[in-house]
Amino acid sequence: MIELVKTLTSLNGPCGYEHEVAYFIKDYLEGKADEAVIDSIGNVIARKKGTKPGPTVLVTAHMDEVGFIVKKIEGNGLLRFEKLGGHDDRILLAKPVKVLGENGIVDGVIGTMSAHYVKFDDPSKVRKHSQLYVDIGASSKAEVQELGIEVGTPITWGTEWKMTGPKRKEVIISKALDDRAGCAVLLQLLNELQGEDFAGELIFLFAVQEEVGLRGAQTAAASLEADAAIAVDTTAVSDTPEETMDQSLRLGDGTGIKVMDFSLIVHKTIKNLLVQAAKTNGIPYQLEVFPGIGTDGGAVALSNKGIPTGVLSIPSRYAHSPVEMVSVTDLTATKDLLKAFVLELDQTASFAF
Incomplete structure (x- = not known):
């Protein structure tokens, strides 16, 4: 997955100009997903059917960078x-x-x-x-x-990808980790599901123009029918010494399970399912309440008749800068929790309010 992050962040795709990223992802999906298309505004949408009956779950990350x-x-x-x-x-x-x-x-x-x-x-x-x-x-x-x-x-x-930090606690420094790191999580999930038994169907949405108003996800989700959704994005930590930091979310302490941001109050059932999956599988997590951010989860939750939506947040320092930083530990925890959530679903899964 680290190589995926390196490759994805080396691509250039600011808002509205995600072409290089979109075509890379579509090509990467060939032979792994059952189908993959680029829609009229540039979203990449792929589907992967499981081996057993079950719910349809939309997983999404955005391709654009500031x-x-x-x-x-x-x-x-x-x-x-x-x-x-x-x-x-x-x-x-x-x-x-x-x-x-x-x-x-x-x-x-x-x-x-x-x-x-x-x-x-x-x-x-x-x-x-x-x-x-x-x-x-x-x-x-x-x-x-x-x-x-x-x-x-x-x-x-114009900055380049780097890794630093002590062994087993490495961090990645790069432009565009928001949200190519999330895209890497989705692609790695798809890789690890090859040959796995899972229930239902997964829809993968790699969205455009998130940074200018959640536009790609809003457009795509309006035509996608799903029983539940999980958005994967980075989020700003508060663990540095500035006086405004409250130490509520820390780099290296695990994936963030969103509770609330300005775009979404997370569906309680989805949040609880994610927390339970983290506890059952020993995956480190942090609960996130941060009104200073929004994600494509906010757009997806309001689409169609409403889709129960959760968000997994990859903790990040220096967001929207040329030197964004994420922990490999947190990146892995995010992928592991998303995979655990998917594999634990069956045809009895309920996302009721």
């Missing part, structure tokens, strides 16, 4: 940009980016003034993203256009 988009090309070759998804303006300065031009990837950096000028500036000032620019080394608008870059060209972080 990024940027070219808004204007200045006469001197600098690129003004707009955000795709949520960003903290305080972390933008001097970060490497990749501009996804029509002629190929162009490396760049979000510019900042030299430290030598700080004494002439207000060092406490945080400039808004609308005041910033991407520098790709071009000196004119014509040079930018020759590189295949125009207004509307997407941009993503």
Whole structure:
């Protein structure tokens, strides 16, 4: 699964431009799922039937990553940009980016003034993203256009995947762990179900445009009939020393079983089934109450006549930055709990209110 995370995070797919990720996942599903399609807005939807009668369960993760988009090309070759998804303006300065031009990837950096000028500036000032620019080394608008870059060209972080930490407590540092880590969990689940007896049918939904309003999941789930659903996404931990952190969710302490966020109050029956599966199988877990986040689970729960929905959260530090961090232990616990949940279902399974 670690190799899957490495591969998936190396792909570029900011909101609305998930093509590279979607086609990789669709190809990966060949021979593993019973069917796999890309719908009209880019969601990848696959099905895997079990060997016994049982419920239909939708499992979902989103493919998009936060990024940027070219808004204007200045006469001197600098690129003004707009955000795709949520960003903290305080972390933008001097970060490497990749501009996804029509002629190929162009490396760049979000510019900042030299430290030598700080004494002439207000060092406490945080400039808004609308005041910033991407520098790709071009000196004119014509040079930018020759590189295949125009207004509307997407941009993503330019950082690379890394692993660090002590043995058996390794962490992954990368862009796009939100939510390629969740996509890796779903793909690994499918891998491990090959040859396994399980009941019912699984629908795998790899959704687009989660970071700009849960759009892909909302669109797809409206036409998918399921008895229950589990969304897998990352969530922000609160275990670092900043004064706003409350130590309620920690990196390395297990998967998060969602209780509530701003998009969803988790269906109590689903939450209890997940907790029981974790206890039965000795899988480390944490209960998560965090109103500062939302997931595709919120969109799925409201689709059709309402789908009982739970969420498994992969704890993450530095979310929506170029150096997101997740624990391999938590990643594995998330996959193990999702698998245990699926394997323990049978035709008597009830998700009643």
